[in-house]
Amino acid sequence: MRGAASAGPEEDAGVARPPAEGGVPARLSRFGNIYVLILLVAINIVNYADRTLISVLAPAIQRELSLSDTQVGAITGLAFALTYGMAGLMIARWADRYGHARVLVTAVAVWSVMCLLTAHVRSFAQLFIVRLGLGIGESGAAPASLALIHGGFSTRARPIAFAIFSAGTTVGIGAGVALGGWLGSEYGWRKTMALMAIPGLLLALLFAATVRQPAAAVTRRSGAGGSVLSVISGIATDPLRRSLTCAYACASFAYAGFAQWAPTFYMRDHGMSMREVGATYSVTSSGGALFGILLGGIVGGRTLARNPALALRLCGVLALCAAAASASAFLVADRSLSLLLFALFGVAAGATYAPTIAMFQEHSPASTLAFANAAMLLVAVILGQGFGPFSIGLASDMLHDGGVGTPLAMALVIASASLLFSAGFQFAASRAMRRKSAVPQTEI
Template sequence: MTDQTTARFPQTPPDDVVVSDLNSSDPPPSPILGAASRDDDSPKVFPLGVMLLMMLIYTLNFFDRQILTILVEPIKADLDLSDSQIGAISGLAFALLYTAAGLPLARFADKTNRVHMISGALAVWSIFTIACGFTRSFGQMLLTRIGVGVGEAGCTPAAHSLITDYVPRHRRALALAMYQMGVPLGSLTGLVVGGILASTLGWRWAFFIAGAPGLLLAVIVPFVMKEPRRQASAAAAVHIPLRAGLAVLWRKRSFAYICVASGFSAFGFYGLSAFSGSLYIRTHPEQLGTLASSLGMAPTALLGVLLGLMVGICGGLGTFLGGFLSDRFARSSIANYVLFCAVAITAAAPLFTLVALASDMRVSLGLFGAALFCQTMSYGPVYAAIQTVAEPRMRGMAVAIQILFVNLIGLALGPLFVGVMSDLFTSWFGAIQGLRFAISLVGAPMLLSGLMFIHATRLVHREDAAAA
């Protein structure tokens, strides 16, 4: 499909001054790990080295973010926290400055060296992850998780913008899905390693060890990956004012619906994942204990392995297949990227509810894997749709706006909602049923997300027809 970016954004400077312009006939830059041509009509060279490195970075991102999930119960006991406070630490604290810093940092990513920015962000969130291990109170943990959020806010907008410059349009969903593979891989690593460390060295050492690899990789990244934009002409320094860029993006109703729909999808994912360890420890202690004893493992370590395998295998497979299949599904129209998301999220919604209500641990884990498979199939196509619609110099801003909604609606409110409802239901039904009923509610906003993606598909078709 022909890139219609210029037609959709006539008030911006010509795209021929931008390195990432897909219509440019200039030869591409040659970073150490290689880059694909920017011209979709030229021979395609998929930058596998770059994508593997970016996937590793995002894996550490989610490793440091999700390790808290398996550490909830020992942290709660040690620091004497309520489920509401756990919800605040798991989501609200992380999302507060992640959301506030996301847009300015994304704007910075649109006009600076993105490789250096990613390296710096990696170092910051790794340092604050290590600092989590030194906390002695709710307030201290809240502040350190805010610090982790600030560091991670500088990564994804710059990464998405950089990846989009490395790959042609028709491989974009696959490339972004490879990057998003960091979500299941990082979650797998965090759950497995966190569970083992929590049962052997304690939750503090789990944070110490989780943050260390990021500091090392932060030093390596600038030496093995180069910024394509550094070799651009001086004309590439022309940038769209923030207010004008926001106005252009937000006038596209399809973009607005995609952003809000992404937020409600994340509400369910983060609401469940933040309390997934607690769900099985509280709801299925006998089954978990019996299985752990038969394998000679501590229950927490076994649970980390089980949840990690579910997230890693099912989430990883869903992420990869979603990117791979949606690229083919969307060859005729980018609207099909959005339709693909609608189908995936609508299928996931009831599964998320059933995970909490299942009476057998094995059934619940199976449903957990199926729910993650369906939900993660939306990762590649939703970001591909956003990056394809956005004008080249606004790609960092576009993904930052989408991430802002993901964090405001999903990360900030999902875990907090489940924690508050768990405390409320516990006073009525007891601690076990209270948490189960609270988690079961996350299917409703996910269903709303699917409906909003369906409407966004119609809007993209209309906007394409109007721009033609």
């Protein structure tokens, strides 16, 4: 993976020609595309840290605001997903027209302000409204970031670049839990939310000061691309991208649900303190996912280049392994074994991310790339972030009312079944890829 070589005075000044079809990188910054990738990873870490922070702080927030599990699920899931999904498509459309870098800076600033405002809420309604605003801000980050990576790296380097970027997701989730556990126990949940808003604001300023998207690329995109309906229809009628979208969405149901409720599960069912969750669960879960994402980027990228259908089939097998590992983690009585199994879930699930995203992007038009990303993420966010935490919280309350001894654990086991559906869609994507390709595919 490398940044583009300098081709003249314009590029040295931070303005470059857009990437040619086929993946020739375009200079995004006078410091190079790898510098931009580093900033994007940092932004992604803060994004998921701010998003996940509330999971470890949820028990304290519940006590102070008198919230039920269903209300916590609504705040962490539905409130976020409603605006993330609806605003995401519109903001991604602006990004394709006016520049991904500009939209990204604005998005980071907005969600950081909303994180700061969370520290001042006094009721369920206020917290719900602030989470709506957080969803608006974060909805523009991922589509714009993925489009910038696609434009800045060659076809061969993109899976690795996506994996490095995705590593920020699991690092951010781990950082949110770890910092939330430490800061929350030391300073309380309100001061913790306020402190965690600072890194995002600083990164927004740094990105705005040092990165400028190639003017030619923005000009090209402003007059290109189909209508909103044509882009969505293109995804819906393409068996490959449709299957990849559904696979990612089903996996997101488990990812988002576990990210919200697993810390509470370890505190309730295994007697861990907030500080212990921050020190142990965050390390094992995020460490496993980080290893899986990087492994998937390296091995998956090479396999995609040689045999795309085989890579997608392997993703299906890994999703099956992730389902078995996560369900087992919530059923075993031994704390250490449970944490180990959850780490194995992270390895298996994380390894599917980069190949899925890379394949989806490779088969999406460059002129509407951010919007196509947003459409894919919209489905994932509605099903995953929207209904994952909410459904687990609702199921936990219903199982509790039904007299089940460990209602949250059983709700999490039920949620693991969504990974079985993800595996099925990965296998469907593999079949679609085989039909598209003229190269005979190796069976496993």
